[in-house]
Amino acid sequence: MADSTLSQIAATAPTESVHNVARNQFLKALRRSPKGLAGLLLIGMILIGAAAAPALAPYDPAQQVLGWRFLPPVWATGGGWDHILGGDNLGRDIFSRIVVGARTSLAVAIIVVALAATIGSLLGAVAGYAGGIVDNLIMRLVDFLLAFPFLLLALMIMAILGPGFWTMVLALSIALWVNYARVVRGEALRIEQMEFVEAARSIGVPGWRIVLGHVLPNVIPSVLVLATLEVALVIIAEAALSFLGLGVQPPTPSWGKMISEGRDFLYDAPWMVLGPGLVILMTSVGINLFGDFLRDFVDPRAER
Amino acid sequence: MSTPLLQVHDLRVEYASPRGLVRAVAGVSLSLDRNRILGLVGESGCGKSTVGQALLGLIQPPGRIAGGDIRFENRSLVGLPEREMRRLRGNRLSMIFQDPTATLNPVMTIGDQIAELFRWHRPRMRRKEVQTRVTELLERVGIVDADRRSRAYPHELSGGMRQRVVIACALALDPALIVADEPTTALDVTVQAQILDLIRGLQAEHGTAVILVSHDLGVIAETCDDVAVMYAGRIVESGPTAEVLARPRHPYTAGLIASRPSITAPDQVVRPIPGTVPDLANPPVGCPFHPRCVRAVAGCREGIPALSPTREEPRHAVACPLAA
Numbered sequence: 177m178a179d180s181t182l183s184q185i186a187a188t189a190p191t192e193s194v195h196n197v198a199r200n201q202f203l204k205a206l207r208r209s210p211k212g213l214a215g216l217l218l219i220g221m222i223l224i225g226a227a228a229a230p231a232l233a234p235y236d237p238a239q240q241v242l243g244w245r246f247l248p249p250v251w252a253t254g255g256g257w258d259h260i261l262g263g264d265n266l267g268r269d270i271f272s273r274i275v276v277g278a279r280t281s282l283a284v285a286i287i288v289v290a291l292a293a294t295i296g297s298l299l300g301a302v303a304g305y306a307g308g309i310v311d312n313l314i315m316r317l318v319d320f321l322l323a324f325p326f327l328l329l330a331l332m333i334m335a336i337l338g339p340g341f342w343t344m345v346l347a348l349s350i351a352l353w354v355n356y357a358r359v360v361r362g363e364a365l366r367i368e369q370m371e372f373v374e375a376a377r378s379i380g381v382p383g384w385r386i387v388l389g390h391v392l393p394n395v396i397p398s399v400l401v402l403a404t405l406e407v408a409l410v411i412i413a414e415a416a417l418s419f420l421g422l423g424v425q426p427p428t429p430s431w432g433k434m435i436s437e438g439r440d441f442l443y444d445a446p447w448m449v450l451g452p453g454l455v456i457l458m459t460s461v462g463i464n465l466f467g468d469f470l471r472d473f474v475d476p477r478a479e480r
Numbered sequence: 481m482s483t484p485l486l487q488v489h490d491l492r493v494e495y496a497s498p499r500g501l502v503r504a505v506a507g508v509s510l511s512l513d514r515n516r517i518l519g520l521v522g523e524s525g526c527g528k529s530t531v532g533q534a535l536l537g538l539i540q541p542p543g544r545i546a547g548g549d550i551r552f553e554n555r556s557l558v559g560l561p562e563r564e565m566r567r568l569r570g571n572r573l574s575m576i577f578q579d580p581t582a583t584l585n586p587v588m589t590i591g592d593q594i595a596e597l598f599r600w601h602r603p604r605m606r607r608k609e610v611q612t613r614v615t616e617l618l619e620r621v622g623i624v625d626a627d628r629r630s631r632a633y634p635h636e637l638s639g640g641m642r643q644r645v646v647i648a649c650a651l652a653l654d655p656a657l658i659v660a661d662e663p664t665t666a667l668d669v670t671v672q673a674q675i676l677d678l679i680r681g682l683q684a685e686h687g688t689a690v691i692l693v694s695h696d697l698g699v700i701a702e703t704c705d706d707v708a709v710m711y712a713g714r715i716v717e718s719g720p721t722a723e724v725l726a727r728p729r730h731p732y733t734a735g736l737i738a739s740r741p742s743i744t745a746p747d748q749v750v751r752p753i754p755g756t757v758p759d760l761a762n763p764p765v766g767c768p769f770h771p772r773c774v775r776a777v778a779g780c781r782e783g784i785p786a787l788s789p790t791r792e793e794p795r796h797a798v799a800c801p802l803a804a
Contacts, residue, residue, distance in 0.1 A: 372582060372584055372585045375577055377538060378575040379570030380568070380597075381566075381600055382600070389588070394585070
């Protein structure tokens, strides 16, 4: 009697869907955080620009017009609204190239981070859960890769594989997955100690399923935060590799490539590096701000 | 008479620690029939939970089963390959843990968590059928609106409800033995009574054997048919619950009972047992309880007393030569 009344009372309490609750909390925190809003705004601008690139770009980014060579931007004498950011050494419209190049840079960043996060999280979770020899093998490989500076490692791999979009993606992924493996292994060790993992074991759930079904879903918040922060890192790395001539090949525009082309004309046509430099700055600042906000949101100890 | 469902013989569990070998369980023997509830009582660190874990083969390194045998349904569980053990867990023997909040995965709906049992032990069962069974189970443990509740996440439920879900998990495949490790310690007293009622009701309904691990003599007195009192990794007294609690023979059992405040005699002074649980890496010589024992004599330092039946009641056994 007392039993059933109590559970009835408990049962009549509203059970709002957990997704709605989480979403509301997230939006509320976002509204209160100037950091998160600014980051989201910057990322949104860049993403919309990249998505709408063909419509937004006034000219074909590969089109070369002799008269547009070293055309100054709108704010310099001799510039005009036709070519807001001016023209480059080959007479191509810089604004169009930036807009279209955003696709390359963002594609590299997103593919690399997705790949690295997946591989790294999986191996990290396995290492943390399995322990012993498996853990040692995976983590010593991680240590080995971490001993090289990130960009140098990517450069070495590209030197072996040759230049190109996909080799760059591969090289950056190989250089980056180690970060996820480390973070996830630590988290997995913590989660493995939790009672629900022992409970899962106590009902006969096999090890691989515990890793995939119980450990990994619980580390997703940490991985998500790391991933946002690393998108910025990859964009800069892509710029650096393309700058060195190892990344995407001409005539495909990419931000890093544009800076590397503009380097020779830094004194005569500084606007050639100014435009792409600024968008790289904007993107990485935007993503870092948003990532910071995400980290604070996910970390219960951080001030709200 | 047929052989008991569970027979534990001289079970030893050791943990390797930097300070040396910790003998968490130092030779425990017990047996349990179907449809019986056995209570395991003792202070924190006496090895009662370790016994429960050992039964399900959940002892993880640096711990290991160092000796003895566990016979369950006429097969030995010690040294059984992990594959075989996994087939038994949740299926023939299952466990209810102390803290329902920690026992449930926070990112999985409770329905999915119960369904996982069917997934591993009844792989041929259809999805739909699993869903019906989950709903049935939730109803059986007293959760109203079970169908909708099965899609809730653990944090959306109260502590008592969560423990009901954990019990539903333990019951799902109708196991022969359930180890309940302090199932009510993390709950309010009112909810405690409900959960104990529930466990007892379901146990009687299915004829399941239950081992109830607890430090609470009240819980044991209310629930268990038999009781085994553990101290420093050993059983020091065992027998029918009413008999042991009414006429405790071992000074430790008597001490445990005297250290409980009584509601009927509020003026009675609570007498705690002096001292603390011995360091199991470095246990005292002789009877492990003698340093704290009020009746200790010189002979207590020589040899560990064996559990032997008392003269008046053969089912009541005690490991103290002064008391037998």
